[in-house]
Amino acid sequence: xxxxxxxxxxxxxxxxxxxxxxxxxxxxxxxxxxxxxxxxxxxxxxxxxxxxxxxxxxxxxxxxxxxxxxxxxxxxxxxxxxxxxxxxxxxxxxxxxxxxxxxxxxxxxxxxxxxxxxxxxxxxxxxxxxxxxxxxxxxxxxxxxxxxxxxxxxxxxxxxxxxxxxxxxxxxxxxxxxxxxxxxxxxxxxxxxxxxxxxxxxxx
Numbered sequence: 515x516x517x518x519x520x521x522x523x524x525x526x527x528x529x530x531x532x533x534x535x536x537x538x539x540x541x542x543x544x545x546x547x548x549x550x551x552x553x554x555x556x557x558x559x560x561x562x563x564x565x566x567x568x569x570x571x572x573x574x575x576x577x578x579x580x581x582x583x584x585x586x587x588x589x590x591x592x593x594x595x596x597x598x599x600x601x602x603x604x605x606x607x608x609x610x611x612x613x614x615x616x617x618x619x620x621x622x623x624x625x626x627x628x629x630x631x632x633x634x635x636x637x638x639x640x641x642x643x644x645x646x647x648x649x650x651x652x653x654x655x656x657x658x659x660x661x662x663x664x665x666x667x668x669x670x671x672x673x674x675x676x677x678x679x680x681x682x683x684x685x686x687x688x689x690x691x692x693x694x695x696x697x698x699x700x701x702x703x704x705x706x707x708x709x710x711x712x713x714x715x716x717x718x
Contacts, residue, residue, distance in 0.1 A: 517643050520677070522543075523681045528628040537654035538691050540557040540559075540659055540664075540712075541557070541558065541559055541662070542555050542556070542557060542666065543555070543556045543560065543662065544556070544568060546691075547615075547665075547688060547689065547690070547691060547692070547693060548691060548692050548693070549693050549694075550692075550694075551601050554640050554665050554666070554668070554672070554693070555665070555667070556662050556663060556664065556665060556666070556672060557658070557659060557662070557665075557666050557705045558658060558659035558660060558661060558663040558664050559659075559662050560661075560662035561659065561660070561661045561676070561684055561687070562663065562684065562687065563684050563686065563687050564683065564684065565683065565684050566682050566683055566684075567582065567590075567676070567678045567682055567684050568582075568660040568661065568685065569581055569582045569583045570582050570651075570656045570657040570660050570661070571654060571656045571657075571659055571664075572626060572646070572649040572650055572651050572653075572654075572656065573631055573649065573650050573652075574631065574649055574650075575631045575632075575634055575635040575638070576631070576667075577631055577653070578649060580647070580649055582678075585622045586680075586682065587620075587680045588620055588621065588622045588680060589617075589618070589620055589621045589622070589678070589679060589680060589706065589709050589710055590621075590622050590623075590624065590676075590677065590678040591610065591621070591622070591623045591624070591675070591676070591677050591702065591706055592623075592625075592626060592674075592675070592676040592677075592678070593607065593610050593623065593624065593626070593646075593675055593697075594599060594625075594626050594627070594661075594663055594671050594672070594673060594674040594675070594676070595607060595625060595626075595671070595673060596627065596628075596665075596670040596671055596672065596673060596693060597627060597629055597670060598625075598627055598629050598633065598634060598635065598637040598648070599629070599637065602694060602695070602696055603627070603673075603674075604637070605696070606625075606673075606696060606697065607625045607637075607641075607643060607648065608641055608643060609699055610623050610625065610646055611623075611643045611644070611645045611646050613699075614645045614646055615645065617706060617707075617710060618699075618702075618710045620680070620710065621706065622647070622712060623645075623646040623647070624646065624647050624648075624649055625643075625646055625647070625648045625649070626649050626650070626651055626657055626671065627648075627650065627651070627670075627671055628650065628652045628655075628658070628669060628670050628671050629650060629651070629652065630650060630652055631650045634648045634649075634650055637639050637710045651671060651689060657671075661674075663675070663689075671694070672689070672690070672693055673689075673690040673693055673697060674687070674688060674689045674690060674697070675687070675688040675690075675697045675702045675716070677702065677705055677706055677709065679709055681684075683704075685705065685709060686702060686705040688701070688702060688704075692712065
């Protein structure tokens with residue numbers, strides 16, 4: 515337990531230093547997302563529908579690196595949450611964990627947050643989240659900055675949904691306007707269902 519605590523404290527310190535460096539070099543957008551009635555500043559480059567989805571590197575519960583490119587050829591839904599230990603984020607994660615049973619074999623669902631892997635592992639165990647992959651952007655902030663989702667001065671990701679087709683293009687995006695609100699589950703799932711009904715790409 516002491517080793518885990520030390521590792522968590524070290525990661526937290528490194529992340530704090532990294533955030534300071536990132537804040538000084540990344541594009542900023544302060545007119546897209548609100549916390550309460552006040553806009554927050556998002557760091558990074560916004561990714562839009564029709565663009566190729568940037569590759570990114572995050573970690574799993576064991577701190578093993580996971581890259582988006584590992585899921586090439588799949589329909590990918592990425593559910594982004596600020597913190598799993600809050601009500602809306604918990605419900606959002608459990609909702610997609612339940613919904614994956616209704617999708618095809620060619621679908622991957624990922625939940626990404628800046629929670630430490632230890633916390634994500636504990637959450638998944640206590641909430642029986644076993645069908646989707648829950649990944650952490652806490653180490654490099656690579657996902658948050660490449661997709662324009664990192665909240666300045668908070669170190670959290672803002673709430674969003676992305677769907678990426680087998681060719682690697684973003685075909686659906688919802689950047690939730692108020693962080694405390696749920697995403698539009700029905701619209702996201704309808705877009706994913708439509709994608710699943712399309713013929714699989716022919717391998718070259």
